[in-house]
Amino acid sequence: MNCTRTVLLSLFAAVILGIAGAVFAADNGAFEIAARSDRTDLGFGDSEVDLQMILRNAAGQESRRSLRIATLEKPDETVGDKSLVVFKTPRDIEGTALLSHAKILDPDDQWLYLPALKRVKRISSSNKSGPFVGSEFAFEDFTAIELNKFDYTHVGEESCGDLVCDVLERNPRYENSGYTRQVSWVDQTDFQLRKVEFYDRRGDLLKVLELDDYRNYDGIWRAHKLSMSNVQTNKQTDLIYGDYAFGTGLGENDFVKGRLSRLR
Amino acid sequence: MNRILLVSLLAVLLPLSPAHGGEVDISGSMDFAVRAFWQNPVSAAQEDHALQPTVASTTELRWYNEAGNQRAAFIPYLRWDATDEERNLTDLREAYWAFEGDGYEFLVGANTVFWGVTESVHLVDIINQTDFAGDIDGEDKLGQPMLSLMLQRDWGEITAFVMPAFRERTFTGADGRFRPPLPVDTDNAVYESSREDRHVDLALRYSHYIGDIDIGVNVFSGTSREPRLVASPKGDSLLPVYDQIDQLGIDLQYTNDSWLWKLEAIARNGATHSFAAAVGGFEFTLYQLAESTADVGLLFEYQYDGRNELEPITIADNDLFVATRLAFNDVQDTTLLAGASYDTETGEIFLNIEAERRFGEDWFGELRVRAFSGAKQGDDTYWLQKDDYMQLSISRYF
Numbered sequence: 059m060n061c062t063r064t065v066l067l068s069l070f071a072a073v074i075l076g077i078a079g080a081v082f083a084a085d086n087g088a089f090e091i092a093a094r095s096d097r098t099d100l101g102f103g104d105s106e107v108d109l110q111m112i113l114r115n116a117a118g119q120e121s122r123r124s125l126r127i128a129t130l131e132k133p134d135e136t137v138g139d140k141s142l143v144v145f146k147t148p149r150d151i152e153g154t155a156l157l158s159h160a161k162i163l164d165p166d167d168q169w170l171y172l173p174a175l176k177r178v179k180r181i182s183s184s185n186k187s188g189p190f191v192g193s194e195f196a197f198e199d200f201t202a203i204e205l206n207k208f209d210y211t212h213v214g215e216e217s218c219g220d221l222v223c224d225v226l227e228r229n230p231r232y233e234n235s236g237y238t239r240q241v242s243w244v245d246q247t248d249f250q251l252r253k254v255e256f257y258d259r260r261g262d263l264l265k266v267l268e269l270d271d272y273r274n275y276d277g278i279w280r281a282h283k284l285s286m287s288n289v290q291t292n293k294q295t296d297l298i299y300g301d302y303a304f305g306t307g308l309g310e311n312d313f314v315k316g317r318l319s320r321l322r
Numbered sequence: 323m324n325r326i327l328l329v330s331l332l333a334v335l336l337p338l339s340p341a342h343g344g345e346v347d348i349s350g351s352m353d354f355a356v357r358a359f360w361q362n363p364v365s366a367a368q369e370d371h372a373l374q375p376t377v378a379s380t381t382e383l384r385w386y387n388e389a390g391n392q393r394a395a396f397i398p399y400l401r402w403d404a405t406d407e408e409r410n411l412t413d414l415r416e417a418y419w420a421f422e423g424d425g426y427e428f429l430v431g432a433n434t435v436f437w438g439v440t441e442s443v444h445l446v447d448i449i450n451q452t453d454f455a456g457d458i459d460g461e462d463k464l465g466q467p468m469l470s471l472m473l474q475r476d477w478g479e480i481t482a483f484v485m486p487a488f489r490e491r492t493f494t495g496a497d498g499r500f501r502p503p504l505p506v507d508t509d510n511a512v513y514e515s516s517r518e519d520r521h522v523d524l525a526l527r528y529s530h531y532i533g534d535i536d537i538g539v540n541v542f543s544g545t546s547r548e549p550r551l552v553a554s555p556k557g558d559s560l561l562p563v564y565d566q567i568d569q570l571g572i573d574l575q576y577t578n579d580s581w582l583w584k585l586e587a588i589a590r591n592g593a594t595h596s597f598a599a600a601v602g603g604f605e606f607t608l609y610q611l612a613e614s615t616a617d618v619g620l621l622f623e624y625q626y627d628g629r630n631e632l633e634p635i636t637i638a639d640n641d642l643f644v645a646t647r648l649a650f651n652d653v654q655d656t657t658l659l660a661g662a663s664y665d666t667e668t669g670e671i672f673l674n675i676e677a678e679r680r681f682g683e684d685w686f687g688e689l690r691v692r693a694f695s696g697a698k699q700g701d702d703t704y705w706l707q708k709d710d711y712m713q714l715s716i717s718r719y720f
Contacts, residue, residue: 113653121653122683149719150686151655152349165579167531175461177436180536184579185609188617192653236610311425315536316472316479316529319435320420320427322384322393 088210088226092242095249096205102278104130104308108300113193116292123147123191130313136162140313144321145191155318158183162206171318178318187236194265194286194295196236199256207232213241218252221245237264248272250279263289275302344388350381351686355715359499361708367505369497371405378402380415394419394431397465401456408495408508409455414465427472432465435483437527437538439575439584440601442623442643442663446571446586448542449483449525455492458500458692458706459674464489478530488519488545491562499709506551507559513545514565514593521545521566538573548634550593565593580607584623592633599627601638619647621661637702640666645674654679670703671695686717 111123124147130140138160145154153173160166166183186198208228216223223243230237238261243253251269258264266289271282284297311317357374378401385394397416403409418431435449449466456462466489472481496505515521523544530537549562568591576583587600603623611618627639645661656679663672673695678688693710697703 115653148680148683149349149351150680150684150717152719175436176434177438179439180531180575180577180582182577182580182582182607185607185617188609189615189651192651192655311474314474314479315531316474320422320472322395 088212088224088228089205091212091224091226091244092208092210092228093205095244095251098249099278102131103305104128105302105304106306106308107280107302110296110298111191111193112296112298114294114296121192123193128308128312130308130310138162138166140310142313142317153322155321157313157315157318159313169315169318171321173322176319178315180315184234186232186234194288194293195297198230198235198237199267199286208240215246216243218243218245221247221252223252248279250281258290265289275304278304344386344392347384348382349384349720350379351717351719353378353380353715353717355713357499357711357713359709359711361710363499364705364708365501365503367496368499368501369405374406374499375404376401376409391422392420393422395433406455406495406498408493408498411453411456411492413453415463416465425474427470427474429468429470429472432467433470434463434465437540437571437573438586439536439538439573439582440586440603440623441584441605441621441645442603442641442661443601443625443638444586445588445599445601445638446538446540446573448540448547448569448571449485451489451491451547453492454500455494455498464492478528481527481529483523483525483527485523485525485544486520488521488523488564490519490564491547491549493562496559499711500706502551502560502705504553504558504560507554507561510554510561511549512552512561512563514563515545519545519564534577536573536575536577538571540571542567542569542571546593546634548636550632550634563593567592580609581605590629592629594632595630597628597630597633599625599629599636599639601625603643615651617649617651619649621645621647625663635702637665637670637672638663642666654681665696665701668698668701669696670701672703684719686719688715688717689713690715 106126106128108124108126111125113121123145126144126146128142132139140160141158143156145151155171157169158166168181168183170179170181172179187196189195190197190200208230211227213225213227216225223245226242226244227239228242229239236259237256238259239257241255242251244250245252250272253269254267255263256265266287268285269281272279273282280299280302282299285294287294355376359372359374362370378399380397380399383396386392395416395418397414399411399413399415401409401411414432416433418429418433420427420429436447438444438447444460450463451466452460453462453464454460466485467487469484470481472479490508490511493506493508494500513519521544523542525540525542527538527540544566546565546567549564551560552563554561569588571586571588574585582605584604585600585602587598589598590596601623603621605619605621607617607619609617621644623643625638625641625643627636629636642664643661645659648658650656657677659676661674673693675691676688678686680686690713694703694706697707
């Protein structure tokens with residue numbers, strides 16, 4: 059297995075697909091820490107999960123969305139994974155779906171399904187830094203990000219809760235990112251992502267992501283609570299995950315654009 | 323319609339027998355809308371109602387079996403209009419049962435199918451009849467009874483449609499708005515086929531994408547969804563005439579960075595001659611305008627239509643369409659769309675503004691303003707000249 063070709067899926071995708079880590083403790087550099095973290099996730103096949111998105115404004119007012127995410131791991135790591143997000147609530151957008159075919163270097167292929175017109179629309183994936191459905195998560199936080207799309211620097215070690223974390227700075231190499239840099243905390247026990255700080259184009263701290271409630275599914279870790287706090291606007295979005303189902307028999311035909319109009 | 327209803331009902335209810343397990347999801351919406359007109363209508367026969375209230379309901383029953391390879395939908399739509407009874411409607415938007423196998427799907431019942439990529443006119447979208455009484459923008463559709471078989475392969479998706487029953491276009495009434503100088507007599511439609519609305523229409527669609535290019539090709543043979551409007555023998559109304567047509571359609575989209583380049587084209591063997599029509603243009607989006615979370619889209623399309631005056635009327639011929647779409651990307655999904663179509667030959671202008679947002683979790687509001695300008699006697703939109711309106715609608719989802 060070629061380690062440098064290993065795909066890192068981070069943030070939101072990290073939780074869909076899991077974050078990897080590896081089994082040796084020695085620090086072979088920042089890139090290897092990130093790559094190792096990714097390895098714990100290899101071979102999960104496919105997964106489905108229901109989740110609640112809770113949006114809170116600065117005054118504490120809440121708004122909720124419920125959605126389902128299906129993911130298909132691509133065995134060939136030079137090709138990105140495929141994912142399908144389907145909204146159940148709010149009711150007026152029930153059935154709205156987003157299909158993504160992630161790419162390593164090229165922009166992702168994305169199609170949006172609009173149930174009111176029963177229309178499938180290919181959309182631009184260059185809108186990386188825009189908010190996803192009004193939340194504090196940007197599209198780039200949400201779709202799969204590849205290991206090689208970042209440069210990594212090892213900043214140091216810090217305690218994170220009961221664990222010890224490697225602190226990595228990563229700088230996006232892809233175009234249209236809303237961030238100049240990100241700082242991530244990866245624990246040294248399970249090699250999972252625990253926290254990420256996002257710095258905006260001016261270099262100021264913009265958002266903090268905390269990943270909690272990790273559960274182990276036969277060796278594959280998944281966080282079940284993600285909290286994204288915008289420190290500039292005091293808005294927050296929580297993602298509360300239900301139980302993951304792995305190996306549900308999803309195949310390529312479940313992630314084609316024509317499938318979008320046949321979901322319901 | 324009653325027979326269609328019955329057959330569709332059976333198609334849906336048969337597989338719903340308890341032995342099949344699974345569960346039924348129920349959802350829907352109630353819509354309350356008021357249209358306000360500020361000009362007297364063109365014809366004295368049209369009633370001069372300044373306000374036109376409408377109530378509509380959509381109920382969605384959806385069923386899936388436990389294995390996930392069968393599903394059914396039953397979606398009745400009801401509309402009641404306070405001033406124009408021709409706008410009253412009972413329809414089954416969807417009432418089907420579908421079975422999915424490895425790389426194929428078979429569907430029987432009423433369904434709605436959308437084809438195409440452009441925004442200003444939907445040339446290739448031909449499966450469903452337009453509910454013109456519902457909305458003049460052509461995006462409200464009636465459920466189409468069909469048998470369809472879809473095949474999914476590496477090289478794309480092919481779907482065949484057999485449509486044994488035809489749905490007639492809805493038109494507003496004699497005393498309503500948006501009508502030609504003479505009212506359309508929808509009770510006395512004329513068909514070229516001796517089988518009338520039981521002619522079996524056929525369609526085939528291929529759809530795929532190659533890299534940044536999405537492509538669709540389709541053929542249709544059967545009853546034209548667009549009627550010609552011909553004066554009745556008495557001369558007091560217009561009769562819809564549904565001809566047999568053959569049509570080849572193609573839709574293309576090239577997605578590059580923030581640009582979507584779009585083209586739809588058709589070639590039709592119509593009622594009196596063969597002609598081509600096309601619409602093409604782009605949609606460009608500026609993301610996070612001025613460091614806000616809002617996106618601004620700019621849309622431009624050019625419409626060409628080569629049909630002669632004997633074919634069904636279209637207003638989308640040699641027209642320029644320019645629009646902007648503002649998406650605030652806020653929690654309430656607030657959007658604003660403002661656009662205009664300009665006929666380069668006659669100077670007619672159609673203005674359209676749509677603003678919408680969610681209120682709370684279950685309410686949705688929309689404000690719409692439409693206006694017509696520049697038409698002279700004899701122009702296609704002359705009869706719409708006085709039908710400028712504003713519509714406020716509130717929907718409650720459940």
